[in-house]
Amino acid sequence: NQWLFYRQWLELKGYANSKGIAIVGDIPIFVAMDSSDAWTSPKEFFLDDEFQPTVVAGVPPDYFSATGQLWGNPLYRWASMKRNGYAWWIRRIRAALRLYDIVRIDHFRGFAGYWEVPAGEETAINGQWVTGPGADLFYVIREELGDNLPIIAEDLGEITPDVIALRDEFNLPGMKILQFAFSTDASDKFLPHNFSRNFIVYSGTHDNDTTWGWYRNTATDKERDHFRRYFRTDGHDAAWTMVEGAWRSVANVA
Known part of the structure; x- marks a missing residue:
């Protein structure tokens, strides 16, 4: 069924494109713990020997929530990803662009800095800000995919100057x-x-x-x-x- 839907979707996309219609798709910056990505590429994430996360994603306390938001997604080993040329991210963006003409990345601010919470916490209070890969990742993506990246930056929420600078450097x-x-x-x-x-x-x-x-x-x-x-x-x-x-x-x- 998944294969059949995939084939039908590409036919639909081709028809839309033939009529001058571009399709905007959406991917989150993080993936779920029970995703195929975490299952097939565990070394790209902070997982222990039993394949459980050691740190997870969230957002800090703010006006809307005194305890923040504990999302629970496994976090990326950005240093490891950099050593292999961010190959996982290149594959992910390429796959998304097969399905869509333009990709919106949710929580874009996480590329500049993200809220890291120790696994096992019941809230996001005891997290900390950690610097993301920033421009280094997008230089590689641009080298692989071309100068005019078909990416929309979801720049909502707590947006700091480094997020704006990253967005604008790549004209997103x-x-x-x-x-x-x-x-x-x-x-x-x-x-x-x-x-x-x-x-x-x-x-x-x-x-x-x-x-x-x-x-x-x-x-x-x-x-x-x-x-x-x-x-x-x-x-x-x-x-x-x-x-x-x-x-x-x-x-x-x-």
Whole structure:
């Protein structure tokens, strides 16, 4: 069944491409402990002699969670990967680009630095920031795949200057989420008048409510008021208003 789906998917992709439609796919920076990747390439991960992780992925405590988020993914042995020319990552990106024309990498900030938590912890509190491979990895990917990397950097969350520098060094488009734009003031980076061109604008992501659900249920009164004043609307068709706002922005893609 998997083989049959794979064949049908490539036929569908070929048809879409023939009509001038490019397909955007999505891969997470980390893989699951029970994934085929961890099973077939255990030396690429921090695993013990019994193939159990010694450290796992997460994010630190923040405004939204006092204990952070404990994802539990095994972490990469970046030094080992570097010695073999990041071959595992090259294979992974190549495989993704067989299925999609453009690949969005979730948690892009982890390439600059990631939150490492000792295995066995019940929360992410006792983790630490660890420096990622940074530009070194993307130099190799660019050498293998060409200068114009078809990669979208999911640059949401706790974004530090090193993440922005890494994204911009390789001219990777970042993301703007309109549902995030209305909680502060005119300087908010998610408001369309603050965009630059090399971004992709979304009304929301898989982590958000629908735009109509956001406007009716999730947004605060202040956010709804800001939304109406910014787009000069009465809010009766908030979803379409946000779509039009994305299209009218200077960002290259919406």
